[in-house]
Amino acid sequence: MTQKSDHIPRATIQRLAVYVQVLENLLREGTEVISSEPLAKACNVNASQIRKDLAYFGEFGVRGVGYYVKSLIDSITSALGVDREWRTVLIGVGNLGRALLNHKEFRLRGFNIVGAFDCDPFKIGEEISGLEVVCTKRLKEKIGENGAEIGIITTPPERAQRAANHLVEAGIKGILNFAPARISVPSEVNVEYVDLFHHLYALSFNITFGSSE
Amino acid sequence: MTQKSDHIPRATIQRLAVYVQVLENLLREGTEVISSEPLAKACNVNASQIRKDLAYFGEFGVRGVGYYVKSLIDSITSALGVDREWRTVLIGVGNLGRALLNHKEFRLRGFNIVGAFDCDPFKIGEEISGLEVVCTKRLKEKIGENGAEIGIITTPPERAQRAANHLVEAGIKGILNFAPARISVPSEVNVEYVDLFHHLYALSFNITFGSSE
DNA sequence: TTATAATTGGGAATGATTTCACAATCAGGA
DNA sequence: TCCTGATTGTGAAATCATTCCCAATTATAA
Ligand SMILES: NC(=O)c1ccc[n+]([C@@H]2O[C@H](COP(=O)([O-])OP(=O)(O)OC[C@H]3O[C@@H](n4cnc5c(N)ncnc54)[C@H](O)[C@@H]3O)[C@@H](O)[C@H]2O)c1
Ligand SMILES: NC(=O)c1ccc[n+]([C@@H]2O[C@H](COP(=O)([O-])OP(=O)(O)OC[C@H]3O[C@@H](n4cnc5c(N)ncnc54)[C@H](O)[C@@H]3O)[C@@H](O)[C@H]2O)c1
Numbered sequence: 001m002t003q004k005s006d007h008i009p010r011a012t013i014q015r016l017a018v019y020v021q022v023l024e025n026l027l028r029e030g031t032e033v034i035s036s037e038p039l040a041k042a043c044n045v046n047a048s049q050i051r052k053d054l055a056y057f058g059e060f061g062v063r064g065v066g067y068y069v070k071s072l073i074d075s076i077t078s079a080l081g082v083d084r085e086w087r088t089v090l091i092g093v094g095n096l097g098r099a100l101l102n103h104k105e106f107r108l109r110g111f112n113i114v115g116a117f118d119c120d121p122f123k124i125g126e127e128i129s130g131l132e133v134v135c136t137k138r139l140k141e142k143i144g145e146n147g148a149e150i151g152i153i154t155t156p157p158e159r160a161q162r163a164a165n166h167l168v169e170a171g172i173k174g175i176l177n178f179a180p181a182r183i184s185v186p187s188e189v190n191v192e193y194v195d196l197f198h199h200l201y202a203l204s205f206n207i208t209f210g211s212s213e
Numbered sequence: 214m215t216q217k218s219d220h221i222p223r224a225t226i227q228r229l230a231v232y233v234q235v236l237e238n239l240l241r242e243g244t245e246v247i248s249s250e251p252l253a254k255a256c257n258v259n260a261s262q263i264r265k266d267l268a269y270f271g272e273f274g275v276r277g278v279g280y281y282v283k284s285l286i287d288s289i290t291s292a293l294g295v296d297r298e299w300r301t302v303l304i305g306v307g308n309l310g311r312a313l314l315n316h317k318e319f320r321l322r323g324f325n326i327v328g329a330f331d332c333d334p335f336k337i338g339e340e341i342s343g344l345e346v347v348c349t350k351r352l353k354e355k356i357g358e359n360g361a362e363i364g365i366i367t368t369p370p371e372r373a374q375r376a377a378n379h380l381v382e383a384g385i386k387g388i389l390n391f392a393p394a395r396i397s398v399p400s401e402v403n404v405e406y407v408d409l410f411h412h413l414y415a416l417s418f419n420i421t422f423g424s425s426e
Numbered sequence: 427t428t429a430t431a432a433t434t435g436g437g438a439a440t441g442a443t444t445t446c447a448c449a450a451t452c453a454g455g456a
Numbered sequence: 457t458c459c460t461g462a463t464t465g466t467g468a469a470a471t472c473a474t475t476c477c478c479a480a481t482t483a484t485a486a
Contacts, residue, residue, distance in 0.1 A: 207294070249433080280434090
């Protein structure tokens with residue numbers, strides 16, 4: 001998949017992920033074709049927004065008809081580069097790390113966790129969901145073997161930068177950071193933050209000062 | 214805390230949460246005063262962006278000096294409405310639900326989980342982190358007692374709408390949804406989505422098509 | 427007391443994104 | 457084959473967000 005346009009807004013990428021989610025549900029319910037209007041309703045966005053977002057990547061619809069759900073899912077996933085396997089490693093086998101390691105959905109969606117790392121000697125050697133926990137020191141060696149490109153950080157926040165350094169050192173290309181701390185990495189490494197409290201703060205603000213009036 | 218301006222961009226709210234995170238780290242490291250320039254570096258944004266974001270809420274800085282870290286944290290948390298206790302309930306005591314229930318940080322940050330609900334009879338009655346798992350049918354009754362205002366959904370995606378309906382019915386004001394499904398609720402109820410795969414899709418896109426060039 | 431250096435707050439300019447509006451296109455039926 | 461109704465794709469307009477820039481303000485030191 002190649003893009004038609006050079007720069008694509010970050011917000012567009014986020015919405016494309018929502019579209020895929022909603023389209024997959026529609027497909028599961030048996031919908032074969034959908035037009036931008038009802039899809040927009042289901043995604044809580046404007047219909048032309050959807051059409052414009054898709055237009056960055058190509059012409060996927062049929063005028064007078066709408067979009068074929070199955071083929072649109074394929075087009076979007078291909079546009080996002082998720083029509084392949086992505087190998088990932090996880091650092092920090094604690095409460096959250098375990099939940100993620102046991103989460104089947106990763107593999108189903110092509111994000112395969114192929115390595116679990118921790119620095120706690122009591123955890124090293126333990127097997128979780130068919131994966132042996134390995135010492136963080138062996139990260140580079142292991143990534144050399146399994147070719148992972150994405151790292152998932154689930155250490156405590158004060159260790160997040162150290163974990164990131166290990167990942168960068170090992171040649172990782174992207175990081176998903178669950179620890180509530182900003183990390184700094186070379187500009188060619190992509191970082192995404194999953195921060196619970198950001199969302200809770202937004203809820204708090206919206207409930208208190210009203211977003212719906 | 215009252216706002217100076219009527220409409221505040223959503224992006225501003227998200228950044229304020231980042232500022233708090235970074236400021237708390239600075240405070241822990243002993244920084245008492247900081248100006249917008251170095252704070253901007255640490256948060257990966259533009260310095261005037263920070264000043265403008267703060268200006269929506271008031272004048273928190275001292276010209277020629279910068280911002281007093283402690284007092285700025287207080288000002289921002291007050292602006293976001295997080296300078297109080299928020300009671301929350303969680304629906305869906307599975308893998309992820311358990312990890313969240315055991316997560317101490319919620320209480321520390323004022324988001325107290327005061328109820329855990331599931332529909333599985335094998336889970337009802339179980340005690341997790343001092344909280345007894347209760348049948349979802351008793352949600353309204355329990356919320357009437359404990360006065361929770363925020364609901365956390367950690368059910369499978371196909372049950373997320375049902376869980377949301379229960380929460381709305383019980384008079385909840387905001388929902389944090391971890392299930393990968395859009396939910397529809399009345400407009401006065403606020404919803405935030407925490408979706409792993411949205412972030413992984415963004416990583417995939419950025420790694421594949423380059424965000425750093 | 428006054429000059430200097432630093433830094434905020436906010437108006438104006440710029441830039442980006444969203445929405446509008448409609449010509450272009452397509453399926454289906456007359 | 458041609459007409460009708462539906463719906464896309466896309467410029468242009470409108471809205472929204474970010475960045476620039478500097479007067480206003482403060483601390484400090486001469
Ligand atoms: N538990 C949750 O529900 C939850 C939810 C949201 C965010 N988080 C965040 O996720 C992170 C992990 O949370 P948790 O509850 O799993 O914590 P945890 O303490 O249970 O687990 C942290 C793990 O990281 C390991 N670790 C520490 N330093 C390391 C290093 N340098 N290299 C490798 N491993 C290292 C520890 O040995 C431990 O196993 C925290 O930053 C937390 O704030 C947790
Ligand atoms: N496990 C993870 O690491 C992880 C990460 C990100 C997102 N998620 C998402 O979070 C959700 C939960 O994941 P999980 O791994 O904990 O799943 P899980 O199957 O372990 O837990 C789901 C729980 O919800 C309960 N439940 C089902 N329907 C219910 C209803 N109507 N009312 C109340 N409770 C109900 C089930 O009894 C079960 O206890 C899923 O939507 C998943 O996609 C999970």
